[in-house]
Amino acid sequence: MFPYHLKLALLALRRTPVLSTLMVLAIAFGLATAMTAFTVLYKLSNNPIPQKSDVLYAVQLDAWSPDNPFDREENLPPNQLTHGDSRRLMADAKGLRQAAMHKTSVSVVPADTRVRPRLATARATGGDFFAMFDAPFLHGGGWSKADEQREARVTVITRELADKVFKRSDVVGERIRFDDEDFNIVGVLDSWRLTPLFYDITNDTLDNPEDVFIPFSVATAKEMDVSGSINCWQPPATPGYKGLIESDCILTQYWVELPDAAARNAYLDYLNAYAAEQRKVGRFGRPDNHRVVPVMQWLSQNRVVPDDTRIFVGVGVAFLIVCLLNATGLLLAKFLRKSGEIGLRRALGAKRSAIFAQHLTESGLIGLLGAVSGLLLTLGGLWLLRILMPRLDAIAQLDATLFALLLVISILGAVLAGAYPAWRACRIAPASQLKTQ
Amino acid sequence: MLNMQNLRKVFRTALVETHALRDLTLTVNAGEFVAVTGPSGSGKTTFLNIAGLLEEHTDGLYALDGIDVKQLNDDARSKLRNEKIGFIFQSFNLIADLDLYDNVDVPLRYRGFPKAERKRRIEASLARVGLGSRLHHYPAELSGGQQQRVAIARALAGEPKLLLADEPTGNLDTVMARGVLELLEEINGQGTTIIMVTHDLELARRARRHVHIVDGQVVDLAEHDFAPLGLVGRPRAVA
16 A cells, blocks of 8 residues: 555645645754754764774873862863873883874975975874874884884874875875974875874864874974973973973873783783882872773763753754654644545545555655755755864764664654654544535 | 444533434345435434444444444444445545546555456446546546546445445536436446435435434335425334
């Protein structure tokens, strides 16, 4: 009977084009609002590195003030490490891989003096960074531990920067000038996104990964700026860069790759032992509260999904419910207006289930049209969001899975909206309308 | 074909009980053409609705073609209605945006016939009422008489044993009404039982049997025992 019901549904839509259009639009606008909000939330709540999120850990050491906790509400340890602790943990290298890091910036000075220098975002980090975060190399690779130790002026740059500076991407072996010094390019990364950019939550997590990567030791030697958050519970003992990196101020992120639970436990033991050792020289005045936190917990702990996004989704869903209720009301009015025909069909032998199925098909068709229109409006809404808020570029995108999921949810929502009117339609008594037809 | 014994129908609201049928007893044999008359509010329509399984009776027995309908659930009643009963209404009750073919198709769809069988029946029944060449016309393109013929074709397509007609000529002029009646007589002549509710005494006279309903009870008038409506002397209730 489905083809017959579909034929009747199409006929019914043609019979009342204005009302049908209103219902489709009501569903479409409701869905578009909810879906746009949901897409943003979904992307922000996304696991940015699903293949490795259970082996990558942010390291937290509680070297904060003995008198005041870093976090009064949840007693979380500081979300960054001191420069000195980072250097020591890197040197001990107790994880499978590890990377201390901080964001910075460099001025890229082209060989052609007629071209103006450009500012590029940069990350000072360890050589393990690329393997840890599955950074995709287009050409070459990362730098070695030896490069790191001898503070070699080596760099990995992105394809986009290579294209801008050299007009090509295969630039391994070329030299590139950052500020006042040449660096040897050892690797070029293919286009790459981590959404959200979880390895540094002190900067904008909606940013792209940096354009330039240089060894952590080189950034230290060159006293490069730290872009991001620097927090101190007491002022550095001496002024200037040297004072900062020898102080108890927290300014570096630290990630470690631990393959299993045993390695994780061993690493925690190592951190506690390190803290005990530091206590002997007057640091780590607080009780042990050192942690290694996996990626998703790290995102949750640091509230990477802002509360206003959840509110936005709540408002979107509420609007969708209002629109679906509106569509339900319109469908109910439409079906009851047809009660004469429904009574006739019942008189001619239609079972209640057949009348229900017929009208649910009609609701479903309206729902499908509403869903498709809603998805088109969602694409429009996300496009508008990208135009108005370019920083949302990475998240205001519909991927195939999300698209399919939202399509199914949309149709289900619309069918649900039509279920009650269809049920009411099938309860119409066959005798009640025949005299008045 | 139709056996009603002490049938009662009571409509209840919070304040009022209305007895639409009171111990109505009537038997209609297969092949009969029965005219049902009665003043307004006498219970004719309620009788027809119950006979057509469109409403349930409150009390008493109603057996259609030997089946006690009280025992049937809604689905079974729909199936029985679809297979054994054809309806003809005063206002034709055609679906305006379906063509004649699709209008006649409606009961056949619910019967579950395959497409070829439905096509055969639709074409045959429309041809039988003289509209075989207008399969894809719409009801609005036809005269009232022609629309009633389509309704008759729709009723006949399922080859029902019982045809229930509610004022079938009520909306037609004399010439068209005569044509429709002749068609009903022809159908009855071929063995289909017909029960026709009408106000028209001329029409009722053409039936083989005339049943009069007053205050929800049947008074069966013998053949040619016609009196002006409302002036029936001593009615005699019959089985």
